[in-house]
Amino acid sequence: MTQKAEPKITLPRDAKGKRSVFFDDPAIDQMMTFILELSAEVSVVYDRLDTMERLLDDKGTISRDDIEAYRPNEDVEAARNERREAYLKRVFRMHPEPGPKD
Amino acid sequence: MASQAPHGLTVDSTHDEYALQSYVSALRMFTLQEIGGGLRGVYESRVKPSFEKNKGRAPKDEHEVRHAMMDDPYCRTWSSMMRSAQEMIWDSIIPSIERAQPDLNSKATALAKTPKGSLTLNPEVDVPRYVTASDIHLMPGNYHSERAPGDVSQGALYDRGVYVYAGGHGGPYGDSIGRSLAQHLKIRFPDFRPERILDIGCTVGHNILPFVDIYPDSEVHAIDVSAPVLRYAHGRAESLNQPMHLHQMNGEDMSFEDESFDLVLSVVTFHETSRTAMKKILSECHRVLKPGGLMIHMELPRTAEMDPFDAFYIDWDSYYNNEPFYQAFTSTDLKAAYADAGFSDEDYMEVMTPDVYSVPQEIFGAAASGPENKAERYGRLGESIHWTGWGAWKKG
Numbered sequence: 001m002t003q004k005a006e007p008k009i010t011l012p013r014d015a016k017g018k019r020s021v022f023f024d025d026p027a028i029d030q031m032m033t034f035i036l037e038l039s040a041e042v043s044v045v046y047d048r049l050d051t052m053e054r055l056l057d058d059k060g061t062i063s064r065d066d067i068e069a070y071r072p073n074e075d076v077e078a079a080r081n082e083r084r085e086a087y088l089k090r091v092f093r094m095h096p097e098p099g100p101k102d
Numbered sequence: 103m104a105s106q107a108p109h110g111l112t113v114d115s116t117h118d119e120y121a122l123q124s125y126v127s128a129l130r131m132f133t134l135q136e137i138g139g140g141l142r143g144v145y146e147s148r149v150k151p152s153f154e155k156n157k158g159r160a161p162k163d164e165h166e167v168r169h170a171m172m173d174d175p176y177c178r179t180w181s182s183m184m185r186s187a188q189e190m191i192w193d194s195i196i197p198s199i200e201r202a203q204p205d206l207n208s209k210a211t212a213l214a215k216t217p218k219g220s221l222t223l224n225p226e227v228d229v230p231r232y233v234t235a236s237d238i239h240l241m242p243g244n245y246h247s248e249r250a251p252g253d254v255s256q257g258a259l260y261d262r263g264v265y266v267y268a269g270g271h272g273g274p275y276g277d278s279i280g281r282s283l284a285q286h287l288k289i290r291f292p293d294f295r296p297e298r299i300l301d302i303g304c305t306v307g308h309n310i311l312p313f314v315d316i317y318p319d320s321e322v323h324a325i326d327v328s329a330p331v332l333r334y335a336h337g338r339a340e341s342l343n344q345p346m347h348l349h350q351m352n353g354e355d356m357s358f359e360d361e362s363f364d365l366v367l368s369v370v371t372f373h374e375t376s377r378t379a380m381k382k383i384l385s386e387c388h389r390v391l392k393p394g395g396l397m398i399h400m401e402l403p404r405t406a407e408m409d410p411f412d413a414f415y416i417d418w419d420s421y422y423n424n425e426p427f428y429q430a431f432t433s434t435d436l437k438a439a440y441a442d443a444g445f446s447d448e449d450y451m452e453v454m455t456p457d458v459y460s461v462p463q464e465i466f467g468a469a470a471s472g473p474e475n476k477a478e479r480y481g482r483l484g485e486s487i488h489w490t491g492w493g494a495w496k497k498g
């Protein structure tokens with residue numbers, strides 16, 4: 001390489017300031033983060049699968065580059081949003097709200 | 103999530119990053135609306151009755167509501183989801199910016215080469231402690247951090263982050279508050295034709311840019327204390343061919359001449375500054391305004407007029423989303439603060455406008471010209487709401 005490489009820029013991942021604790025046991029706060037992150041991974045995999053299926057429907061055969069280059073149009077994004085909402089409703093099913101404590 | 107409008111400094115994401123950002127946006131909206139929608143019921147049916155049973159009275163203010171609500175498992179779950187989702191917003195974007203660098207900084211430098219507007223940075227400007235002390239709304243690095251000469255990373259992070267946060271409800275350019283305000287002023291005060299406009303705390307220019315568009319004969323200036331977001335704002339505005347003049351300046355102590363602006367505004371800046379700073383900024387607004395000029399600050403609703411539960415809900419961010427000045431701001435008596443800065447009570451005015459992207463033009467126009475426009479619902483960016491602003495005319 002003849003070109004002088006510019007130094008890489010790395011950005012911080014954590015926000016400065018105290019991290020809120022919501023539960024009596026902070027391990028539960030940690031678990032909530034894990035669960036939300038996992039839910040995101042599943043959704044991303046689903047979109048990728050959806051991309052492959054749509055491309056296969058259109059072209060019969062696909063490459064990785066086809067997948068990388070694919071961006072949902074408005075209709076596809078709307079369908080995905082609908083799927084995400086149903087998924088969120090299933091995964092984050094709150095227990096019914098009980099009445100007054102006695 | 104709808105598509106964000108591209109400009110010269112747009113950062114590309116991979117297929118999976120895009121999918122992740124779309125999901126995080128949906129997750130935040132779901133938590134806010136679906137799960138958050140149950141909070142009032144939890145309060146009324148469970149939290150308030152048990153408080154009343156123990157104390158023999160209802161909670162008297164938002165602090166008592168908060169302490170009681172934060173003991174409840176439903177509210178704890180909602181809160182922890184809000185918090186994690188907010189962290190995930192930034193996390194879903196940061197890798198794409200790292201990958202775009204250092205080219206992104208070079209692009210910004212190139213866009214600044216032959217500008218129609220201008221960018222004046224001043225390294226002498228100290229970034230105030232209320233900006234450096236904690237990363238506001240959990241954005242790692244906040245507005246001011248830079249890791250290379252000419253760095254624009256924090257601007258790119260904010261630009262994409264706010265879009266994901268609002269799920270695109272801020273419009274393709276994230277300018278819904280500024281566009282609503284500009285359009286509202288134009289309809290409400292047809293004879294008011296500002297020649298020089300100033301925005302305080304512009305960040306990447308989201309909400310001042312529509313003024314370039316809607317008041318095309320005006321000269322638009324915008325200031326911020328943070329250089330990375332200003333560089334980004336400059337490149338973005340130039341690439342969109344909507345040039346403006348950006349300055350690194352502290353609103354508490356501006357170098358503009360006395361009586362040099364017709365319109366001075368800010369959009370959601372005050373709730374991120376200390377109350378002492380706000381006082382100084384208000385005096386500066388009065389100083390730089392021409393007689394007959396208008397000052398207006400678009401901000402969060404005032405909690406004084408709310409019931410304790412709504413105030414708790416609005417101020418939640420102050421305690422759990424790194425918004426340390428939120429609560430102090432929402433409880434400040436603005437009319438009194440404006441009077442202290444030299445504005446007269448009779449010149450005080452308020453703006454209450456529906457979102458320009460969310461209602462038909464006739465309704466928007468009727469609200470702007472009508473004698474009375476009341477907000478039906480308060481909330482955060484991304485909920486379907488009215489935008490609120492507090493202002494004052496300077497004596498002509």
Ligand SMILES: C[S@@+](CC[C@H](N)C(=O)[O-])C[C@H]1O[C@@H](n2cnc3c(N)ncnc32)[C@H](O)[C@@H]1O
Nearest residue numbers: 245303304305308309326327328352353369371
């Ligand atoms: C929430 S952002 C404002 C968003 C922006 N007005 C918009 O419409 O997108 C707050 C901004 O105010 C800036 N800021 C805070 N204190 C300031 C001060 N005293 N003078 C100028 N800018 C300030 C911060 O650097 C940050 O960019």
